[in-house]
Amino acid sequence: MRMVDLIEKKRNGEALTTSEIEFFIKGYTKGEIPDYQASSLAMAIFFQDMNDEERAALTMAMVQSGDVINLSRIEGIKVDKHSTGGVGDTTTLVLAPLVASVGVPVAKMSGRGLGHTGGTIDKLESVSGFHVEIEEDQFIKLVNEDKLAVIGQTGNLTPADKKLYSLRDVTGTVNSIPLIASSIMSKKIAAGADAIVLDVKTGNGAFMKTIEEAEALAHAMVRIGNNVGRKTMAIISDMSQPLGYAIGNALEVKEAIETLQGRGPEDLTELVLTLGAQMVVFGGKAESIDEAKQILQKAIDDGSALDRFKVFLENQGGDGSVVEDTSKLPQAQYQIELPAQTSGIVTEMIANEIGVASMMLGAGRQTKDDEIDLSVGLILHKKVGDKVQQGESLLTIHSNSQDIEQVKEKLYDNITISESGQTLPLIHKVITE
Numbered sequence: 001m002r003m004v005d006l007i008e009k010k011r012n013g014e015a016l017t018t019s020e021i022e023f024f025i026k027g028y029t030k031g032e033i034p035d036y037q038a039s040s041l042a043m044a045i046f047f048q049d050m051n052d053e054e055r056a057a058l059t060m061a062m063v064q065s066g067d068v069i070n071l072s073r074i075e076g077i078k079v080d081k082h083s084t085g086g087v088g089d090t091t092t093l094v095l096a097p098l099v100a101s102v103g104v105p106v107a108k109m110s111g112r113g114l115g116h117t118g119g120t121i122d123k124l125e126s127v128s129g130f131h132v133e134i135e136e137d138q139f140i141k142l143v144n145e146d147k148l149a150v151i152g153q154t155g156n157l158t159p160a161d162k163k164l165y166s167l168r169d170v171t172g173t174v175n176s177i178p179l180i181a182s183s184i185m186s187k188k189i190a191a192g193a194d195a196i197v198l199d200v201k202t203g204n205g206a207f208m209k210t211i212e213e214a215e216a217l218a219h220a221m222v223r224i225g226n227n228v229g230r231k232t233m234a235i236i237s238d239m240s241q242p243l244g245y246a247i248g249n250a251l252e253v254k255e256a257i258e259t260l261q262g263r264g265p266e267d268l269t270e271l272v273l274t275l276g277a278q279m280v281v282f283g284g285k286a287e288s289i290d291e292a293k294q295i296l297q298k299a300i301d302d303g304s305a306l307d308r309f310k311v312f313l314e315n316q317g318g319d320g321s322v323v324e325d326t327s328k329l330p331q332a333q334y335q336i337e338l339p340a341q342t343s344g345i346v347t348e349m350i351a352n353e354i355g356v357a358s359m360m361l362g363a364g365r366q367t368k369d370d371e372i373d374l375s376v377g378l379i380l381h382k383k384v385g386d387k388v389q390q391g392e393s394l395l396t397i398h399s400n401s402q403d404i405e406q407v408k409e410k411l412y413d414n415i416t417i418s419e420s421g422q423t424l425p426l427i428h429k430v431i432t433e
């Protein structure tokens, strides 16, 4: 086989065979196929697309390019959730203990990553003592006993995706549905998921800016999952304004605790129950979505979800008493209100820019060596559709510096108050095929 023939075939709009795709991924991972040929093929895929068979083959070839996590020692169906990423997305922190408390095993491998706030691990590390440096045997034991554990990224997962994604980044080929879908799905499958629940965000704070783009990506991922034997579903959810009220690491842990107590923000609660119900059905613990939602609501109401969060924190060295006393979480030195400059209805809170404001306070990383300040961030008091009076606080800035003029300016620039407006729908669509 010659790489140049594959490039020409795809350039002419023909489908590649599974063995051709495997040849490309193996050769590229080993360094036998050079970047210029790989980028040429990526560009041909960008223009000519891939059919379902090619997409499934590309996904599995990338899975097989490195280590695959074996979770077979964990009893039950391992359902993983993936979000395409947003601002103030506290979902995982609530969802994991919630579904674990009703018997669905959550064996989560998580990273730190770049962004407006830290990743799930950073957020959890705002609980004193909590750590993810646990041995694999311990990880498996904890999931079998208490249905939930989080471990830091181990092993060499999907090296082909790492290499190809960096190459796409500099060759104008990131924004291709078959390439994005196979990239995301290969990582989930390599991490050991039997079933996958996807939260595809849309809006200015998301990777996919329009509902149409988000829907195309969601369909592509659901089809790949189902074609390679992993039950997969997706929801399209709004990320044009931040999710919930809290943006920041410790602040989001507090918000997660409140949500597990049944007094969290409405949007976050709705999202968690929607995704969670699907995980419970995939995990075989309920027959229908309605039944699953009832089971989850009960776990919130009777305290078992919160209790599971506490057990989980303690299992991994954390101070579980934070669930009773959230003042034990890191606190910023200053809390500064942002008063509304006019009266009216909030009609816009541009999620990604508000995320940037929280990053300016120190809540997130721009480069991988940046230190995160776990205590800082924002607490919104108003969301899109809410009425506000001039002088009333739109949000509280939690900061360790009083020099925050630029942060305030950023926030004012990205919050719009008008004479009339309405609330935004949170869940646009549910996609199961």
Ligand code: URA
Pocket: 165, 174, 179, 180, 181, 183, 184, 207
């Ligand atoms: N996120 C990924 O993991 N892969 C892509 O290709 C794009 C976004």
Ligand code: CA
Pocket: 087, 088, 089, 090, 243, 244, 245, 246, 247, 252, 255
């Ligand atoms: Ca939030």
